[in-house]
Amino acid sequence: MEDVWKQFEENNITHSAAHHLLAVRDLKKTRGYARVTDVARYLNITTGSASTNLKNLKSKGLIREDENKFLELTDEGEAVATAVIKRKQLFYSFLVDVLNVNEEQADIDSCKTEHLLSAETAQKLEKFLNKYKKQAG
């Protein structure tokens, strides 16, 4: 596989898109609904940006909208969001529990990488953490 460095943007999803999915997911869960404005407020971006970005996610089949403009994740969107959350949690746990990185910094670092780690890395990191916590915990 040549041009490894070019694969950076060739992920299933971008950082921004991932956070739009997470926003919809969290808003639905905690408030029962998610509209464009809610997502914009959640992410601290303008409604214009949120509108455009969410439209994009709709066109990719990750988000659905009902007759009343209420947003929710499709099954595929839910799967992507779940995977992102899982990767973030795993890496965060590694940073904090294993490396003793400051929680704030761990939050930043795990947030930046949550959409970039491969399934293989995530799976093996999980295994490692389970073993580690059994031993040291």
Add this chain to the structure above:
Amino acid sequence: MEDVWKQFEENNITHSAAHHLLAVRDLKKTRGYARVTDVARYLNITTGSASTNLKNLKSKGLIREDENKFLELTDEGEAVATAVIKRKQLFYSFLVDVLNVNEEQADIDSCKTEHLLSAETAQKLEKFLNKYKKQAG
């Protein structure tokens, strides 16, 4: 620190820019010189793209150009490049030596994150790896 998710692009350097620096560095080291065309070929992008991107790095003081259009890193550019390489090596080592991730996948994952990990994480990852290799190696 709010808007953690927005910090993704607020790094010292972008993924693309980092690889332009690494290209100049490697070309200088292995061939003795680095020109726009060399960087373009190295990164498998057009000379137009390389020209624009390198101009940007020049304006940021990370790259210098002599009278003959030969490029080299400034001290600051060298420092950034070195840090990127170090982070990539550390994470690669963690993936391969600790997690047993496939080398090809580890290359991809470490390449994606090389410019994103914090100094704290890098420093603590290094400590961890030293200990780990003394024990298990």
Add this chain to the structure above:
DNA sequence: AGCAAATGTTTGGTATGGCAAACAGTTTGC
């Protein structure tokens, strides 16, 4: 000298992803 190849820059196009601001609907309150 002169032409061709190599090198480098610029221009116009794509895409993401921010912004502000104009605009269009809908809902709410008086």
Add this chain to the structure above:
DNA sequence: GCAAACTGTTTGCCATACCAAACATTTGCT
């Protein structure tokens, strides 16, 4: 009922970052 507030979309603009293609310049060879 009507104005104000709220919600959503669209339009221009910015920056990054890629492309192709046109253009300019420099180098090299005969």
